[in-house]
Amino acid sequence: MTYSVRAAWVAAAFVAGLGLSSAALAQGPEHNDPIEPINRGVFGLNDVLDTIAFKPISMVWNTVVPKPVRTGVGNVFGNLDDVFIGANHVLQGRGRDAMTDFSRVLINSTVGIGGLIDVASTQNLQKGEGDFGQTLGVWGVGPGFYLVLPLMGPSTARDTVGRAARVASDPRTYLANAWSYSLTGLEFVQIKADNVDNANLIDSSSLDKYAFTRNLYLQRRAAIVQSGREAAGAR
Numbered sequence: 547m548t549y550s551v552r553a554a555w556v557a558a559a560f561v562a563g564l565g566l567s568s569a570a571l572a573q574g575p576e577h578n579d580p581i582e583p584i585n586r587g588v589f590g591l592n593d594v595l596d597t598i599a600f601k602p603i604s605m606v607w608n609t610v611v612p613k614p615v616r617t618g619v620g621n622v623f624g625n626l627d628d629v630f631i632g633a634n635h636v637l638q639g640r641g642r643d644a645m646t647d648f649s650r651v652l653i654n655s656t657v658g659i660g661g662l663i664d665v666a667s668t669q670n671l672q673k674g675e676g677d678f679g680q681t682l683g684v685w686g687v688g689p690g691f692y693l694v695l696p697l698m699g700p701s702t703a704r705d706t707v708g709r710a711a712r713v714a715s716d717p718r719t720y721l722a723n724a725w726s727y728s729l730t731g732l733e734f735v736q737i738k739a740d741n742v743d744n745a746n747l748i749d750s751s752s753l754d755k756y757a758f759t760r761n762l763y764l765q766r767r768a769a770i771v772q773s774g775r776e777a778a779g780a781r
Contacts, residue, residue, distance in 0.1 A: 578691045585694040589756050592699060604739040618662040623733045625654045625661030630712060634676040638684045638778045647674050675770060679708030683771030684778050692760055700763035
């Protein structure tokens with residue numbers, strides 16, 4: 547990832563960080579969307595890109611690439627993700643969960659041939675869920691205002707800071723541009739392809755797709771943070 551892209555993430559994180567300490571607006575924390583007109587504009591642009599580019603690419607990916615290959619690609623990126631999940635579980639004080647995460651990485655990186663095969667799940671070491679946005683929430687940081695990021699989609703001030711931290715700590719960020727873009731693009735396509743059915747469901751079930759997506763995202767993130775607090779023993 548180039549310096550300019552990293553700088554853009556840092557700038558986004560800075561702006562988002564300002565929202566972490568802002569007072570709750572009249573809309574309430576569940577709909578803290580003070581820049582809704584801007585968010586809707588970015589959401590619309592993302593939707594157009596999805597329609598003309600990413601959905602067709604995802605359909606080709608799911609049609610042309612054999613399922614075992616798609617599964618292997620997803621497993622490799624999932625194995626890398628387990629490292630970050632484990633690190634966040636450590637930061638949340640969830641030692642047992644972190645041990646599970648790192649055991650998954652060890653098993654899948656060796657027996658699972660670099661993560662291509664998810665052997666750990668067959669050994670009752672189930673994949674966890676965690677990121678730095680959740681960690682900040684477990685530490686008591688509020689979600690801040692709602693934010694729609696170009697390409698990345700729904701977020702909050704807190705989650706944008708978390709995403710920036712993930713980008714900064716991801717070794718792919720510091721690879722040569724060709725490798726960095728290739729790996730990031732491959733993961734992006736894989737994620738989009740895995741979520742084609744969910745995207746189609748949202749398209750067909752809502753008159754206001756923006757509001758539906760926002761509410762769904764905020765509810766899910768609130769549930770993830772709450773589960774992290776409960777697992778960490780914080781109520």
